Amino acid sequence: MRTTRPSVAVIGGGISGLVAAYRLRRSLGADAEITIVDHSRRLGGKLRTVDIGGGPIDVGAEAFIARRPEVPALLAELGLTDQIVYPAGRTPLIWSQDSLHRLPVGTLMGIPASADAVEDLVDDATLARIAAEPERRIDWTPGSDSSVAQLVSDRYGDQVVARSVDPLLGGVYSGLAENIGIRAALPTLAAALDAGARSLSEAVTAALPTPAPGPVFGALKDGYGVLLDALREAAAAHVVHAEAGVVRADGSRWFIDPVGAVDAIVLAVPAPNAAVLLADVAPQVARIAARIELASSAVVAMRLPGNVELPENSGILVATDADLTAKAFTLSSRKWTHLADRGEHLVRASFGRFGAADIVDRADDELIALARADLATVTGITASPAASFVQRWHGGLPQYAPGHVQKVAEIEQSVAALDGIEVAGSWLHGVGVPACVATGTTAATRIFERVAR
Ligand SMILES: Cc1cc2nc3c(=O)[nH]c(=O)nc-3n(C[C@H](O)[C@H](O)[C@H](O)COP(=O)(O)OP(=O)(O)OC[C@H]3O[C@@H](n4cnc5c(N)ncnc54)[C@H](O)[C@@H]3O)c2cc1C
Structure with missing residues (x-):
């Protein structure tokens, strides 16, 4: 029977790590020492909600698949069900051959x-x-x-x-x-x-999936920030903003800087970062994880006057043989009624595909000018935004290259042999927020089984 307080380090405070920390608090109880380490100045990773006037908007992920249970269940547990909103039901368009086309159905x-x-x-x-x-x-x-x-x-x-x-x-x-x-x-x-x-x-x-009733996507009325705050509070973890060190064995426990010796560690960081942290205790895992590449992107959010004639569509995707810099526009105030109700238009322009990271590092002014020029090309809208916000996502999304499933199976098999170490995150079983929530939950369940015995 355990006599000391269980201690767990969660490395990475994105949605996967925050969910793991929250679930560990629930299972291990108030006494457990749970530390979240994140080298960024804020928690949330690729989830970020900002206010550029008019109310909160997401500049990373903005939605979740509502047909998967993880996010609605998590929101319900945290008393946030009233935050769930659904899209207005409009469809996106595709920009190709210098004109707009309907998105192919089926x-x-x-x-x-x-x-x-x-x-x-x-x-x-x-x-x-x-x-x-x-x-x-x-x-x-x-x-x-x-x-x-x-x-x-x-x-x-x-x-x-x-x-x-x-x-x-x-x-x-x-x-x-x-x-x-x-x-x-x-x-x-x-x-x-x-x-x-x-x-x-x-x-x-x-x-093809069998058509199912109900909306495919959901979002949070006040943005993902509400969920991040609730998870952080419920996890009641010690938060350290620092780069984590390499994991080392420490008798029957583990050692990681800046936390020290702990019973267990959840690595909820992107694959290349996990590779660095695991180099000592699992070099083979590190070698495989290091081969999972990341794509960078940038989002330019713009507030436009309510009287501009935005297409009656949820967004515009751009063909890769089109002569445009942006890869997509989310017409947020058309897509979501809770944003339309604000009386102004909100548009998110996205830039950057795998292998073309240079666009992401252009100056803010340049990205805003490109977003406006491309929006004018595809919609004819030339109005000046009342406000704009540029968010860069370096290493934003893992690339599920051919052989990815095999790589993940090998990684998980090897990590299972490390008693008290778990991995979580968008590079394992899906990049979407629901899949990340699921990996955080699984990691926490396995750690609880180890720590509680
Ligand atoms: C622009 C964009 C739009 C998206 N839109 C959607 C959407 O609409 N719906 C959806 O479901 N999904 C969307 N996604 C995907 C989803 O947001 C991400 O896959 C998910 O948020 C990743 O969460 P995570 O916790 O696994 O990783 P991350 O969010 O990457 O968190 C990892 C954390 O680890 C920290 N870290 C890394 N290395 C270290 C280290 N050595 N020491 C300490 N800390 C470290 C980082 O600072 C970061 O905070 C989008 C992603 C992007 C980039």
Whole structure:
């Protein structure tokens, strides 16, 4: 039976680490010594809510998949259910070939099951190729992986990749179809191919989710900051703003600077940072984690007069063969009624895809000017913003490259052998906030089992 107070260090105070700390407080009780270490001056990682006049807005993640249970359940536990809001139900557009197009419907991350879904976006030769695709038997080895671009471009052609798939992958991963693997990003498609689908059209048809009632996305009325504050308070952890040191074994315990000797450690930092911290106790894990690359991006939030004629759409995604610098616009005051109610327009322009990080480091003025110029090109709006805010996300999103699922399986298997060390975060089982919440919860559950015995 334990006689000393259990001690846990949570490295990384993004949503994954905060959830882990909160769950550990709930399971280990008021006596436990829980320390959160984060080298940034604020907690929250890629979640950040700011006020540029008119009320709070998110400049990192702004939504969550409402059909997954994790975020609504967490908000309910914290007494924040009344914060949940849903989108107005408008659809996004795609900017391609110098004009706006409707977003193809019935696709799997932009991959159509038939030509009619993309008839507005691609040329006749591509439409004919998609229509004929089922006649050419696909060569797929069950269990294998490839980049999304390799598969889609081979079966349907490059225009489908650039105009339908890349814009969606750019939104989720700040990635490109050529860097993202099918098995991690589109597991149902990989499963359909493994099960013997004879063509991509057949595999996409099998993999498409059954339509479900209710909104797909939710958000917090006052932004993610409300959740971060509630988690921080409920975790009642000691917070240290410092760079964590390399993890070392310390008898049956672990040692990490600046916390010292502890019973357990949760590493809720991006993969390359976890690689550095694990270099001593798990060099093989470190080698694999170091190979998971990150994409950087920048968000320019702009408050525009309420009388500008913003398209009646939730956003505009940009094809990668388009001559534009921005990769997407979220028309926030069209997308969310709680933001429309403020009487002004809010637009978020996003820049930066994997491999093109230089754009992110342009000066604020330059990024704002680019956001305004690109918005004028796609919507004709030239009004000056009443306020703007530039948020850079260096290493914002992990790239789920081909082979990612295998890498994560190997990492988790090796970490399981380190009694009292857990990993959590967006590089494991999905980049979205719900998946991060799930990894924080799992890490805390496993640590509780170790510390409480
Ligand atoms: C622009 C953008 C928009 C997004 N939009 C959405 C969206 O709408 N919906 C959605 O579900 N998801 C979205 N995401 C994804 C989601 O926000 C992130 O995947 C998630 O917030 C990551 O959380 P995390 O805790 O795993 O990692 P992070 O937020 O990266 O937190 C890791 C923390 O570790 C700290 N750290 C790193 N190394 C060390 C060290 N050595 N010592 C101490 N501290 C360290 C960092 O400072 C950071 O605070 C978006 C992401 C971005 C970048």
